[in-house]
Amino acid sequence: MxxxxxxxxxxxxxxxxxxxxxxxxxxxxxxxxxxxxxxxxxxxxxxxxxxxxxxxxxxxxxxxxxxxxxxxxxxxxxxxxxxxxxxxxxxxxxxxxxxxxxxxxxxxxxxxxxxxxxxxxxxxxxxxxxxxxxxxxxxxxxxxxxxxxxxxxxxxxxxxxxxxxxxxxxxxxxxxxxxxxxxxxxxxxxxxEIHLTDVKTAEMVKLAENTYRDVNIALANELARICSRLRVDVREVIDLANLHPRVKILRPGPGVGGHCIAVDPWFIVEKAPQEARLIRAAREVNDSQPRYVFERIKGVLKKMERPKIAVLGMAYKGNVGDTRESPALKVIDLLKAEGYEVAIYDPYVKGYDSSEGIFEDADCLVVLTDHSQFRDLDPEGIAPLLRNKSVFDARNVLDKTEWEQAGFRVETI
Missing domain, CATH: 3.40.50.720 (NAD(P)-binding Rossmann-like Domain)
Structure with a gap:
């Protein structure tokens, strides 16, 4: 050959x-x-x-x-x-x-x-x-x-x-x-290792892998909604639950992105719609998560006049510039449709890789992607630039205590 x-x-x-x-x-x-x-x-x-x-x-x-x-x-x-x-x-x-x-x-x-x-x-x-x-x-x-x-x-x-x-x-x-x-x-x-099987099994294996992650993320996202209603810290719940040797719950966020996880489970639903009820429900939870995040942000902004939002992140996952099926884009579109002024910074996405002017006169800082650079942001340095010191962290990447000590009102997913 x-x-x-x-x-x-x-x-x-x-x-x-x-x-x-x-x-x-x-x-x-x-x-x-x-x-x-x-x-x-x-x-x-x-x-x-x-x-x-x-x-x-x-x-x-x-x-x-x-x-x-x-x-x-x-x-x-x-x-x-x-x-x-x-x-x-x-x-x-x-x-x-x-x-x-x-x-x-x-x-x-x-x-x-x-x-x-x-x-x-x-x-x-x-x-x-x-x-x-x-x-x-x-x-x-x-x-x-x-x-x-x-x-x-x-x-x-x-x-x-x-x-x-x-x-x-x-x-x-x-x-x-x-x-x-x-x-x-x-x-x-x-x-x-290379494992050989029949062709239909191989097709199903790929879908099962991504569906497993999608269902797990849907559980995390649904737990986040429940914990928000009950006023419980979902991060602590998941961290402590994961101490169990047979539990591994993933992190909640603004939704699911990328070409695979947000798409592949639907291929199983297509072939077995009556049987794939859990898979469909997980997809519906994750597909609705950007709107849930949007509504939470609206709640933060409800008493502000003509608010400006500084959005951190467009990519669907941290430390890459891939925006395919990114839930961040869906949240941004909902914010713009509501009439909010939206400034965007993503160090990995061309055209949005400069933070110049992003924070000036902003009323709310919204984190939509877990880039490592965002963990190192200095709340003391950013605070004087903002008009209102509000944060909505949809990725749970910021040190909440540190930002609150700098005078910020911090809400997380």
């Missing part, structure tokens, strides 16, 4: 392409966005991720990675395109990108080729949607003439290059031969 074609050069496709190129394969990276292709041809990376830009330059200089708007004949094809949800009111997986990618490579398939779907998808997608498209376009038979597998990514933004190498991987094949062929390919750079 010499040439690999990777379709989709986003947060997963590009690092995967770079790993294969670094392992010595000739890699063709395919994307429909011309600005992405031009950036990579110039040796620049369009994704803000530690180490990625240097690796792009290395493999481009070595001639191991070429980019194109169309797939080419290869020994293996990796599909890593987006799978968003179609309608927030009736969420279903939009598989149009997956279908288009499969249709694009099907005429190029030859006997012995391998096709791997990495895109997070509802169970059954590989066998029921991808395989028929590949067979119809190629005239070949999956399993007999070419191999098909599903291998989901399991990485965290900010740690992608480390985790893509060292995390355990799950590979599901439409048959044993397909699974083993994919394992052989990924073993070229994966140092973590």
């Amino acid at each position: 010499d040439r690999i074609c990777v379709l989709g050069l986003g947060y997963i496709g590009l690092p995967t392409a770079l790993m294969f190129a670094s392992a010595g394969y000739e890699v063709i990276g395919v994307d429909v966005k011309e600005e992405v292709l031009n950036s990579l041809r110039n040796g620049d990376c369009h994704i803000d991720e530690p180490g990625l830009n240097d690796l792009v330059r290395q493999v481009i200089l070595k001639g191991k990675l070429e980019v194109s708007s169309h797939p080419v004949q290869s020994d293996a094809f990796i599909i890593a395109v987006p799978t968003p949800i179609t309608d927030p009111d009736y969420p279903h997986a939009d598989l149009s990108y997956v279908k288009s990618a499969a249709a694009g490579i099907s005429p190029l398939l030859r006997r012995g080729n391998l096709v791997v779907l990495e895109s997070t998808s509802p169970p059954g997608t590989t066998e029921e949607i991808v395989v028929p498209i590949l067979e119809d376009g190629s005239g070949l038979k999956a399993g007999k003439d070419f191999h098909v597998a599903y291998c989901p990514e399991r990485v965290l933004p900010g740690r992608i290059l480390h985790e893509i190498i060292h995390n355990a991987r799950i590979i599901g094949g439409i048959d044993v031969g397909s699974a083993r062929r994919a394992e052989e390919l990924y073993r070229s750079f994966v140092k973590g």
